[in-house]
Amino acid sequence: MRGLMWAGGLAAVLAAGPGPADDKTYDLRGPAPTEKKTVVSKKKSTIKGADVTLKAAGQTIDGKQTLVETTEEEVKVLAVDGRQVTKAQTRVVKDEADTVLSVFGQEMKESKKGDLHGEVIVSERTGPGKWKHRLVDNKPTEKQQKELDKRVGPENEDDLYPPGKVKVGHEWEVDAAVLQRLLGGAISDLKGKMKLKFLRVEDVDGEECAVVESSGKITGVAKEDEGDLAIELDVKGLTWRSLKTGVDVRDKAEGKVKMSGKIDMDGVKADIVVSGPIVIEGTAKLK
Numbered sequence: 001m002r003g004l005m006w007a008g009g010l011a012a013v014l015a016a017g018p019g020p021a022d023d024k025t026y027d028l029r030g031p032a033p034t035e036k037k038t039v040v041s042k043k044k045s046t047i048k049g050a051d052v053t054l055k056a057a058g059q060t061i062d063g064k065q066t067l068v069e070t071t072e073e074e075v076k077v078l079a080v081d082g083r084q085v086t087k088a089q090t091r092v093v094k095d096e097a098d099t100v101l102s103v104f105g106q107e108m109k110e111s112k113k114g115d116l117h118g119e120v121i122v123s124e125r126t127g128p129g130k131w132k133h134r135l136v137d138n139k140p141t142e143k144q145q146k147e148l149d150k151r152v153g154p155e156n157e158d159d160l161y162p163p164g165k166v167k168v169g170h171e172w173e174v175d176a177a178v179l180q181r182l183l184g185g186a187i188s189d190l191k192g193k194m195k196l197k198f199l200r201v202e203d204v205d206g207e208e209c210a211v212v213e214s215s216g217k218i219t220g221v222a223k224e225d226e227g228d229l230a231i232e233l234d235v236k237g238l239t240w241r242s243l244k245t246g247v248d249v250r251d252k253a254e255g256k257v258k259m260s261g262k263i264d265m266d267g268v269k270a271d272i273v274v275s276g277p278i279v280i281e282g283t284a285k286l287k
Contacts, residue, residue, distance in 0.1 A: 025165035028198065028210055029158050030246020032083040038076040039247060041284040045069045047257060050276025052101065056268050063103035065274060071095050071114075074287065075154055078122075085154045089136070090121045115143045123153040143225075150223065157246075160196075170198045176218045187231060192218040202240065204249050209240040226263035233257050235278065245286060253280045 047067045054061040072094040079087035095114030100107055120136040133148040134140075140148060159178045162170060176192040194216035202209055215236045222229045237253025258275040 023167065024201075025167055026198070026201065026210055026243055027165050028161040028212065028241065028243075029163070030241070030243070033077050033080050033085050033154070035077055035080060038074060038287040039284055040072070040074045040287050041282065042072045043070070043280070043282040046279045047274075047276050048279075050257075050274050052103075053273045054270050055272075056265070056270035061103055063101055065102070065276075066100045067097065068099075069097045077154070083158060084125070084156045086125045088123050088153050090123065092116045092119050092121065115141070115147045119144070121148070121151070123151065125153055129155060146225070166198060168198055168200055172196055176216070176220075179218075187220040187222050190218060190220045192216055194218070201243070204240050204242075207245075207249065208243045209249060210243055212239050212241055214239075222259065224263070226265065227261055229259045229261040229263075229272075231257070231259055233278075235280070237280070247284050247286060248282070249284055251280075251282045254278070 045068070047065070050065045050067070052063045052065045054063075071092075074091040074093060076089045077085050077087075078089055079085070092114070095117040097112050097114070099110045099112075101110075102108075119138070121133050122136055123131045123133045125131050129152065131151065131153040133151050133153075135144065135148075160174055162172050172195075174194050174196065176190040176194060179190055194214050196212060196214035199211040199213050202211055213236075217232070217234045219233075220231045222231050233255065234257075235253045235255030237251060237255075239248050239251040241248050255278055256276070257278040258273070260273045261271075263270055263272050
C-alpha cells in the first residue's frame with residue numbers, strides 16, 4: 001500500500017506560525033500562467049512509527065509502520081486560457097515509496113517505484129477539475145492507466161486565495177471541497193474547513209515570498225489498489241509563496257493522519273487501521 005501520494009498536493013495550503021503586521025498590500029494569487037513556463041517540484045511525505053492494526057481470518061495483528069514517499073516532477077505549460085492551464089507536459093522524475101512494517105518483533109522492508117516513475121505525460125483539461133492524460137513514449141499498462149485516471153493537471157489555485165490585494169494579517173476560510181480539483185481522483189468526498197492567514201513577507205533565496213498559514217481537519221476517501229480507505233487528516237505547517245511568480249517555493253506541514261477500511265491482501269480480506277504522525281515537505285522552482 002503506497003498510501004499518501006495525494007498528500008503532497010495539500011502541503012501547499014496547510015501552514016501555521018505567528019508574524020508581524022504590514023501596511024502594504026499584496027496579491028497572493030500571483031500572475032496568470034504563461035506558455036512554456038516550467039516548474040520543478042519535489043515532495044516528501046513521511047509517516048513514522050504509525051500504529052497499524054490488521055484484522056483478518058479471525059486474527060488481530062498489531063504493528064508499527066514507517067512510510068516515506070518521495071516525488072519529483074517537472075511540469076511544462078503547453079497552453080493556457082486566461083488564468084487556467086489547459087494543456088501541460090509532466091516528466092515524472094521520481095515516484096518512490098519505502099515502507100518498513102514491524103510485527104512480532106520482525107521488520108519487513110519494501111522499496112517500490114510508482115507505476116508512472118520515469119514517464120512523460122501530456123495532460124489536457126476537459127472541464128473544471130477534469131483532465132485526460134496520455135503517456136508520450138509508451139502505451140499505458142492497466143496499472144498505469146489507473147494512475148493516469150487519478151491524476152489532475154495544474155489547476156488554477158485562485159479559489160484558495162483572496163481576490164485583489166490584502167495586508168499581512170488577512171484571514172480567510174475555504175471549504176475542503178476546493179482541494180478536489182488539486183487532488184484529482186486520488187482522494188474524493190472531501191469534507192471539512194480550512195482556516196488560512198497571511199502571516200508575513202520573507203526573503204527566500206532572493207525572492208520575496210508571502211508566508212501563509214492554514215490549519216484544519218479534512219476527511220475523505222483514498223482510492224488505493226488494495227481498496228478504498230477513509231482518511232482523516234489534521235495538519236499545520238508553513239508555506240512560502242513567491243509574490244512574483246505565484247509558485248510555492250517551500251512548504252512544510254506536520255500533524256496526524258488516520259486511514260481505515262477494508263483491503264485485499266493477496267486474496268485475503270482484511271480490516272486495517274493506520275494512525276500516526278505525518279510530515280509533508282516540498283520545494284518548487286521555475287526552471
